[in-house]
Amino acid sequence: MKINMLLFVVILFKYISFYSQSIKYTIKGNIKGTKYSKIYLHHKWNNSFKTDSAIIKNNFFSFKGVTPEVNMYWINFNKDPMFAPNAAFFIDQSDVNIQIHEDSLINAKIKAGKEQEYFSQYRKMMQEFGSKQQNLYMQYNNAMQKGDANEINRIQNEFNALTQAVKSTLKNMIKEHPASPVSGYIIFQEFNNNPNISVTELEEIVGYLDKNFLNTKFGKLAQQRLMQIKGTTIGNKIMEFTQNTPDGKPINIRDFEGKYVLIDFWASWCGPCRMENPYVVAAYNKYKDKGFTILGVSLDQNKNAWLKAIEKDGLTWTHVSDLKGWSNEVAQAFGISSIPQNILIDKNGIILAKNLRGSALEAKLQEIFGE
Numbered sequence: 001m002k003i004n005m006l007l008f009v010v011i012l013f014k015y016i017s018f019y020s021q022s023i024k025y026t027i028k029g030n031i032k033g034t035k036y037s038k039i040y041l042h043h044k045w046n047n048s049f050k051t052d053s054a055i056i057k058n059n060f061f062s063f064k065g066v067t068p069e070v071n072m073y074w075i076n077f078n079k080d081p082m083f084a085p086n087a088a089f090f091i092d093q094s095d096v097n098i099q100i101h102e103d104s105l106i107n108a109k110i111k112a113g114k115e116q117e118y119f120s121q122y123r124k125m126m127q128e129f130g131s132k133q134q135n136l137y138m139q140y141n142n143a144m145q146k147g148d149a150n151e152i153n154r155i156q157n158e159f160n161a162l163t164q165a166v167k168s169t170l171k172n173m174i175k176e177h178p179a180s181p182v183s184g185y186i187i188f189q190e191f192n193n194n195p196n197i198s199v200t201e202l203e204e205i206v207g208y209l210d211k212n213f214l215n216t217k218f219g220k221l222a223q224q225r226l227m228q229i230k231g232t233t234i235g236n237k238i239m240e241f242t243q244n245t246p247d248g249k250p251i252n253i254r255d256f257e258g259k260y261v262l263i264d265f266w267a268s269w270c271g272p273c274r275m276e277n278p279y280v281v282a283a284y285n286k287y288k289d290k291g292f293t294i295l296g297v298s299l300d301q302n303k304n305a306w307l308k309a310i311e312k313d314g315l316t317w318t319h320v321s322d323l324k325g326w327s328n329e330v331a332q333a334f335g336i337s338s339i340p341q342n343i344l345i346d347k348n349g350i351i352l353a354k355n356l357r358g359s360a361l362e363a364k365l366q367e368i369f370g371e
Contacts, residue, residue, distance in 0.1 A: 027063040033102035042081035090115040137271030179210040184218025228335040243320035268309030
């Protein structure tokens with residue numbers, strides 16, 4: 001019995017040591033054709049950005065340091081950690097080698113450990129998805145111009161099938177890597193308030209994670225996202241927020257009490273959002289005189305692009321934005337990591353439905369208001 005207890009303590013110590021040990025790292029880089037003399041290394045820890053810098057000399061640069069655990073880092077040519085473009089990678093027990101050509105960080109070749117291999121696999125898959133998504137958006141625009149209803153329906157079905165395939169692939173990746181920080185990152189980045197996944201399904205995915213991994217940075221982030229979604233579930237009262245219209249007027253969600261409101265998260269640059277707009281316009285025009293309205297929350301950064309999209313798509317309801325893009329404070333509060341997304345609330349601010357896409361919005365409103 002004593003031997004078994006000792007063995008248990010040894011195994012437990014190994015688990016704790018693996019997930020909490022500090023890691024000394026070395027990053028070596030070769031950069032050809034650069035116009036810069038300095039490069040910056042960034043990461044985030046305890047909700048605070050950390051930055052280091054290195055001189056580029058004879059086309060080479062290097063960093064050395066210590067990270068509390070396996071973590072995500074990125075490099076760019078600006079001391080601002082949010083400056084884009086950048087090259088992101090995961091640091092584990094292996095050294096990192098970076099090859100850059102003519103300051104093209106997006107196309108940098110990064111060799112590191114197994115976590116970076118997994119991260120690269122994930123990034124490649126998402127890039128391919130984005131390319132296919134953009135291609136479908138272009139086809140959709142052409143079909144819309146021609147008024148080809150059959151083609152529009154085909155494209156929407158293909159888009160939905162593609163989205164489901166990506167979700168399935170990501171779930172399998174996480175299941176195969178239950179103790180990887182990259183898996184925690186994927187949950188944090190891809191499955192938060194995703195219109196194609198339920199809270200129950202996300203609980204299942206978080207459940208794939210190794211229990212000893214949950215106390216790490218990305219384990220905590222995965223759990224945080226799940227709790228955030230639970231806090232915006234159907235049946236709860238919408239959290240209060242305020243944001244400004246294009247002319248600077250502050251709008252509070254409580255200003256709409258007494259009306260059914262669709263809070264619509266979108267952006268002028270978002271192809272799928274623009275594909276959804278005709279459905280949203282049709283629903284608005286049909287029910288706006290029956291106690292229904294819309295509050296558009298834009299994740300734009302360019303005010304002119306935002307206003308032009310509002311006008312072009314005929315979005316005649318109230319719009320707000322802080323023009324911070326993905327850092328939009330309302331979107332951050334609601335855990336929005338992908339768009340389009342929407343939330344339908346009743347006269348008292350109770351959440352009735354989420355992510356009503358296509359004809360589903362009008363069907364829900366018909367259920368509420370009747371014909």
